Amino acid sequence: MGSSILFQVLERPATSLVSTLLIAVYLYITSHGIGYAEVGLNYDLAVQKLELWRIVTAQISHVELLHLLFNLSTLWSLGIIEESNGNGAKGGTIFYLQTSLVLLIFSGLVCLLLYHLLGVVLRREQYLNMTTVGYSAVIFGWMTILSRTGVASFSVFGLANIPMWLTPFASLVLTSIIIPRASFLGHLSGILVGYMVVSGVFDWLTLWWLVSLTAWSAALLVFHLVRTGRMEVPWLCMMPSDGAGDIETGVPIVRIVDGVLERR
Structure with a gap:
């Protein structure tokens, strides 16, 4: 049993790394009494006050243990993408990391766009103050990608195997029932970006460009935190x-x- 788990960890290094990161961030958040307001993605704070770093912190943070466990369970099941490097299919650790980063960044931006459309354009102001946290958007994005790549079925939270094409939407409904505070728009943004990925919208974003954009974004984030006295x-x-x-x-x-x- 122990050797089997170790073998899976070695076969899925990126998945193991991301899982460890999510656990470490959760332990840090809970031990320091940090809540939704400090790390979550919120339209007013991210757009009006230019705290765009929340696009990243919101998605790697979990405030509730149940939410973390659900995401870790599904994330590990999605690790099969790291092992599918062959037979003409896209896969492998580099592809997994690159696509996960695309999902993380752009699902946050799409979520802010949805908040803008609902809160500003349609004047439903409650959406301007909603706050979302969790890695769910990336996970839902991966579910969407797998549903378009010929995978027959998927285990949702280890509870049931359902057709892969139905997985993103079934998980969306199930998560909303089990975790009422989960962000419907946050999960939906992940699904939308997942469809954008499989449609080739981000094919121009090579690994070099992605790393460059990430580095510049990180530099601007640090500059913003220092300038505002947060660092x-x-x-x-x-x-x-x-x-x-x-x-x-x-x-x-x-x-x-x-x-x-x-x-x-």
């Missing part, structure tokens, strides 16, 4: 002149607050 940076090039600084290292902590450099 403190050890200023290694400066030595404290008045004894003020970090207690353990003696290195002054520098922040940019409202465009002004402050040291303490």
